[in-house]
Each structure stands twice: as structure tokens, then as C-alpha cells.
Amino acid sequence: MGAAPAAVDTSIAARVRAEVERTIQRNIKGLDYLFSGDPNLGLTPKDTIYKKGTLQLYHYRPLAQEVYRVPVLLVMSLVSKYYILDLVPGQSFIEFLLKQGYDVYLIDWGVPRPEDRRLRLEDYILDFMPDCISRIEGDSGEPDISMIGYCMGGMLAIMYSALCPGPPLKNLVCLTTPVNFDGMGLTRQWTDKRYFDVDRIVDALGNVPPELMLASFDMLRPVARIAQQIRLWDNMWNDDFVKSYRMFDRWANDQIPFPGECFRQTTKELMWDNKLYKNELELGGRHVDISNIRVPFMSVMAEHDHIVPYESAKDLINLVGSSDKRDIVLKGGHVSMVAGPNASRRLWPELDGWLSERSL
Amino acid sequence: MADQKNSGGEAFASWREWVSQSETQVNKLLNDVMGTEGYTRVLGGLTKVFVSMQKNTGEAMERYFSALSLPTRSDLIEVGERLSTIETRLAAIEEILARMSGVSASGSESAAAGPRPPRTKKPAVAKKAAKGGE
Numbered sequence: 001m002g003a004a005p006a007a008v009d010t011s012i013a014a015r016v017r018a019e020v021e022r023t024i025q026r027n028i029k030g031l032d033y034l035f036s037g038d039p040n041l042g043l044t045p046k047d048t049i050y051k052k053g054t055l056q057l058y059h060y061r062p063l064a065q066e067v068y069r070v071p072v073l074l075v076m077s078l079v080s081k082y083y084i085l086d087l088v089p090g091q092s093f094i095e096f097l098l099k100q101g102y103d104v105y106l107i108d109w110g111v112p113r114p115e116d117r118r119l120r121l122e123d124y125i126l127d128f129m130p131d132c133i134s135r136i137e138g139d140s141g142e143p144d145i146s147m148i149g150y151c152m153g154g155m156l157a158i159m160y161s162a163l164c165p166g167p168p169l170k171n172l173v174c175l176t177t178p179v180n181f182d183g184m185g186l187t188r189q190w191t192d193k194r195y196f197d198v199d200r201i202v203d204a205l206g207n208v209p210p211e212l213m214l215a216s217f218d219m220l221r222p223v224a225r226i227a228q229q230i231r232l233w234d235n236m237w238n239d240d241f242v243k244s245y246r247m248f249d250r251w252a253n254d255q256i257p258f259p260g261e262c263f264r265q266t267t268k269e270l271m272w273d274n275k276l277y278k279n280e281l282e283l284g285g286r287h288v289d290i291s292n293i294r295v296p297f298m299s300v301m302a303e304h305d306h307i308v309p310y311e312s313a314k315d316l317i318n319l320v321g322s323s324d325k326r327d328i329v330l331k332g333g334h335v336s337m338v339a340g341p342n343a344s345r346r347l348w349p350e351l352d353g354w355l356s357e358r359s360l
Numbered sequence: 361m362a363d364q365k366n367s368g369g370e371a372f373a374s375w376r377e378w379v380s381q382s383e384t385q386v387n388k389l390l391n392d393v394m395g396t397e398g399y400t401r402v403l404g405g406l407t408k409v410f411v412s413m414q415k416n417t418g419e420a421m422e423r424y425f426s427a428l429s430l431p432t433r434s435d436l437i438e439v440g441e442r443l444s445t446i447e448t449r450l451a452a453i454e455e456i457l458a459r460m461s462g463v464s465a466s467g468s469e470s471a472a473a474g475p476r477p478p479r480t481k482k483p484a485v486a487k488k489a490a491k492g493g494e
Contacts, residue, residue, distance in 0.1 A: 019372065051451065052448065052451065053444055053447070053448070061474075062476060062477050064477060064481065065477055066477050066478050066479070066480045066481040067476075067477050067478075067479055067481050068479065068481045069479040069480075069481075101481040103476075103479070113440055113444075114433075114436075114437045114440060115437050115440040115441040115444055142479070185395075186391060186394060186395055189394075189395055189400055190394075190400055190403055192397075192400050192404070194404075195400050195401050195403070195404030195405075196400075196404050196407070197404065197407070197408060197411075200408060200411055201407065201411050204411045204412070204414060204415040204418075205411060205414060205415075206437075212407075219394065220391075221387050222386070222387060222390040222391070222394075223382075223383055223386045223387055223390070224383065224387065226383075227379060227380075227382075227383035230379055231379070234372070234376065356483035356484075357483050359483075360482065360483075
């Protein structure tokens with residue numbers, strides 16, 4: 001009869017002891033955290049095979065004995081840094097692809113300079129992307145290419161594919177890609193044309209400053225940063241947690257400006273008029289019709305994506321003209337779907353399974 | 361983020377749960393307010409003020425630097441644009457020269473990568489099927 005209370009006492013004592021130890025560790029490691037530099041990310045070995053302005057086209061060095069015939073091109077968003085796809089060994093999407101035997105290229109748009117304020121979607125889709133693709137054809141010697149676009153990169157990939165639906169494009173994968181801007185939730189509300197003076201912003205500032213972009217992302221989850229700080233303090237004793245936190249925190253704060261004219265165009269033609277979804281968008285005088293896309297297509301959405309809500313991405317599958325097409329919704333958020341432990345368990349193997357059969 | 365399962369049965373587990381729940385609830389509450397037309401109007405107004413301030417400060421600085429005969433931001437952007445044009449033309453010339461000499465413009469970096477693996481890989485399923493058919 002007396003054994004149970006004694007066990008409880010021991011358990012409580014052990015818990016208190018563990019908590020005291022953690023508190024000490026928090027203080028020691030908290031000091032380390034404050035005085036150590038940012039983690040190094042995006043270090044998978046690569047070569048720059050093409051440069052134009054701030055754009056760099058990378059070719060990653062293979063990590064497999066043999067590779068699939070069709071090279072893969074990753075297209076990043078204009079408003080975030082590419083290294084979210086290449087965090088650290090073991091948590092890098094690019095490293096995963098290389099180890100699975102893909103020949104990987106990536107378009108890094110770089111950080112727009114003030115003189116890039118005049119760049120429009122046409123420049124990216126009808127000039128930079130075709131340039132990069134022809135370089136990849138030359139570099140790889142292959143006539144085909146698979147394209148994977150993430151977030152706004154997916155949107156660029158969709159527009160390119162709609163305008164250039166034939167070879168060399170062989171497969172298209174869109175990760176958390178918005179197409180119906182009426183489903184963009186709060187972002188759509190905040191850019192209401194009655195109150196959001198996009199012309200004034202672009203005319204006065206040129207490129208949209210990264211602080212403004214960061215503030216708008218933060219506003220979507222107003223107390224997330226505070227909660228993250230609390231969790232960080234709570235887990236300061238846990239090296240793995242702190243390492244992971246620092247990687248994602250560095251990327252999230254490393255915002256880049258949005259090229260001014262491109263922002264104006266995106267706001268007016270996509271956010272306000274929803275032209276891509278309504279099949280009314282024209283770039284360089286050419287009609288962007290998503291139904292022109294006939295190559296094998298895969299769209300992946302995140303269940304808890306607050307930046308590109310499900311409502312804004314779900315119709316993409318119905319708009320493409322491919323007969324071989326698939327869409328899936330995975331657990332996770334906008335970032336955790338592509339990077340980190342959640343991605344390595346869910347998205348990466350799923351994508352590999354689909355793409356490997358189509359990369360021969 | 362990192363695995364937090366090991367902290368599940370600890371003394372502070374309920375407090376952690378409370379933090380998570382509060383975060384969700386407060387986010388939702390604030391998002392509801394932020395989703396109203398009134399908030400959008402205020403946000404639009406604040407953005408206008410911010411942009412006007414930036415613009416006025418920029419113009420004042422331009423006048424100040426001009427008075428001191430120093431290059432202004434627009435001067436630097438103009439120089440940047442010219443440099444960018446020169447860069448593009450140089451790259452095109454490099455490309456032509458490389459093509460004429462039969463070497464890739466990025467030859468030096470590609471060479472560092474060493475020989476490339478053959479493009480013969482097959483997915484695991486296809487390999488199994490091929491073996492089964494043999």
C-alpha cells in the first residue's frame with residue numbers, strides 16, 4: 001500500500017530535478033545562442049553555370065553513381081532565398097534528390113538591386129527562364145527537363161509551361177503554388193484595390209522593401225514569433241531543437257525585396273483581376289493558357305499553409321490539360337512541407353516515387 | 361521543428377499545451393479583426409503614410425547630397441544600370457568567344473566538378489519489373 005506514494009514522490013522529485021537541470025542548461029546554452037553566428041546553409045557542392053544580373057543558375061554535383069536521364073530544374077520564388085531547399089546535410093531537399101540519382105539544377109534569382117525595379121513577369125518567363133533552360137540543355141546534353149517550382153516559383157513554372165508547353169519540358173511539379181487569387185485569404189483582403197495603393201508604393205520605393213514583405217508575412221500569424229521565442233527558451237537545452245530553430249529563423253528573416261514592376265503586375269493582374277485563373281493573362285502579347293500544359297503534372301499542397309492557402313492552389317489540377325496529373329495534400333505548413341523532418345518523411349519520398357518513373 | 365515528444369510527460373507539459381492553444385486562439389482572434397474592411401482601410405492608410413515619409417526623406421536627402429555635390433541614390437542607381445548593361449554585353453562577348461574556341465563559358469567551374477555519372481538510372485520498381493521479365 002505504501003509503495004505507490006513513494007513512487008509518486010520519486011517521480012515528482014525526478015521531474016523537478018530534470019527541470020532544474022534543464023533550467024541550468026537553458027542559461028548556459030542561451031548565452032551560447034546569443035553570442036554565436038548564423039548557421040551556414042545552402043552548402044551542397046555546386047557550380048554556377050550561368051549568370052545574368054543577380055540571377056545564377058546552379059548545377060549541383062552528383063552524389064549518386066548513376067543518374068536519371070532527365071535533369072531536374074528547381075525554380076525558386078522571387079521573394080525568398082533558395083537555400084530553404086538546401087538547409088544542412090540530412091535536411092536538404094537538394095541533397096535528397098542528388099542521393100536519389102537526379103541531376104539537379106536550380107535558378108537562384110538573387111537579391112534584386114534597385115536597378116531591377118523595372119523587371120516584369122515577362123522578363124522572368126520569356127527571357128531568363130528560357131535562357132536557363134537552354135543552358136541546361138547544353139550542359140546536360142539532354143533534350144528533356146523536369147521542372148519543380150516552389151511557391152511563386154511554381155507560378156513562374158506554370159506560366160512558362162503554358163507559354164512553352166512542348167519540349168524540352170517533360171514533367172512539371174508545383175509545390176504550394178497559388179493559381180486562384182480569390183482564395184488568398186487575408187493577403188487578398190489587405191491588397192483590396194480601394195485601399196492598397198500599389199502605384200504609390202512602387203513609384204515611390206522602386207522595389208518593395210524586404211521589411212514590408214516580412215511584416216506582411218508576419219501579420220498572417222501575428223503571435224507566431226512570440227510563441228516561437230517561448231518555445232525556443234523552453235527547448236534551449238535541446239541542441240537539435242535550437243539548431244533547427246536557427247536554420248528556419250535565419251531563412252524566415254532573410255527576406256529579399258520584390259522587384260517593383262513585377263509587384264505592381266502581380267498585384268493588379270493576379271491579385272486584383274485574378275487573370276491567371278480566369279484564363280485572361282497575357283505576357284509579352286502572348287496568352288497564358290494553363291490548359292496548354294500537357295506534360296505529366298503533379299501539384300502538392302500543404303494542409304496548414306497560411307501563405308498559400310489550400311483554396312488558392314486546389315484548382316490548379318483542374319486547369320492543366322495533362323492527362324497524366326495528380327494532386328496531393330500533405331500535412332504541414334508552407335515551409336515545413338518542403339524542408340525539415342516533416343518534409344523528409346512526407347513530400348520527398350512521395351515526389352521521388354512520382355518523378356523517378358517519369359525521368360527515364 | 362525538433363522533436364518535442366520527449367517533453368510530453370513532464371511537469372510543464374500542460375503549460376506547453378496552453379502556449380500552443382493560446383497561439384492558435386490569439387492568431388485566429390487577431391486574424392478575424394485583421395480580416396475586416398476597417399482594418400484594411402487603416403492598413404492602407406498607414407502604408408500610404410510610410411511610403412510618403414520614405415519618399416519625402418529620399419527627396420530631401422537627394423537635395424542635400426546634390427547641394428554638397430555628392431552622388432545621390434538615383435545617381436548610383438543610374439551607374440548600377442549602366443554597369444548591368446556592360447555586364448550583360450560582356451557575358452554575351454564571353455559566350456561568343458567561348459563558342460568560337462569550343463569551350464563552355466563556364467568551363468573552368470564545370471571542370472572542377474570532375475567526370476559526370478552515366479544517365480542510366482532506373483527507378484527501383486522498374487528495375488524489379490525488368491528482373492522479373494528476364
